[in-house]
Amino acid sequence: MGIDFSHFVKPNLKIISLHSTTLKFYFCLNMKKYVLFYGLLAFSMLMLFQLSSLAIFKVGASRDWILLVVAVVSIGIGIFYSKAQSSKNQIAEVSDTENLVHYSNSGLTEREYEVLELLNLGFSNKEVGEKLFISENTVKTHVSNLLLKLNAKRRTQAIKNAKDLKIIS
Amino acid sequence: MGIDFSHFVKPNLKIISLHSTTLKFYFCLNMKKYVLFYGLLAFSMLMLFQLSSLAIFKVGASRDWILLVVAVVSIGIGIFYSKAQSSKNQIAEVSDTENLVHYSNSGLTEREYEVLELLNLGFSNKEVGEKLFISENTVKTHVSNLLLKLNAKRRTQAIKNAKDLKIIS
């Protein structure tokens, strides 16, 4: 269910994360494209260098102009490359729009899930404790375990990760 | 004006309806940054060219190496530029496609909206400051104003309220 059980921080605390096989699969599919892309890139750079030699010796173009052309083309390549990468990331993020993962399949305990839901509603530890009839210290313990399991440094990040993992909505 | 902000304490936080003049204002503000950015870019390119001349005549570096350095640096500039742009465009795309209240109609300023977006992604004040190239103290100021405007006591509550108000997704 999209959970990686391979990372063990504590014996009973498993880090929840997006399944890695999907990414691996995607990577293997695109290896050919990567090789092709970088091969073409290297080839075109070489051609550019050769062209610059031709331009200098046959046409008599100035060195600054050659540099300018190379710089502009390279900036264009950089922008193109960056946009290609970012579009892939966007697709990966949007790709799976399914139902929520039940908390029992999410790696969280029932109590941790309850705490997480209240965090998502914007309550403080104290308020969560009042709503669940437990002490603030207990809430802190749940939140700490929550952060470990969701691989987050802050409650806001935990909420974000949990939403990405479809644990909460 | 979809939101009632009549409970404001500070006089400078009162929201007068924002028109297109506000956008013009921000456009002019950003124009200066653009001019500065491209000016610096052009200047650094010129310096690179001058350095290339020095390298050829004084050090005796080969032309291909110069071209390679220029190309690599330019690709880096392109990637950096593209990423800086895409972060802005992502926010704009999301706000348009998902029928959100535009930040100019939400009572939030553009900067506060940007900060809010990053809070929603789970970043700390320090990380937000690094991403927006401002100090952590400034982020704190923005967050404080954000909390007042969104009638929230915590950032998690601010995120929740902003989502209820369709300011963010």
Place this chain on the structure above:
DNA sequence: TGTGATTTCATACTAAAGGATGAGGCCTTA
């Protein structure tokens, strides 16, 4: 030319969050 809005930054302070650790009780299961 002054006023207001925005953005930026700073300092000093309080409140809340988070980390690390230990421990006791409850329940299920091997």
Place this chain on the structure above:
DNA sequence: TAAGGCCTCATCCTTTAGTATGAAATCACA
């Protein structure tokens, strides 16, 4: 019955968040 997971609570400590206040720069608009 022993073991392990879960829930509970606590303490000490550090980090982060948030409040209050002042101030300076920029720019639009009246």
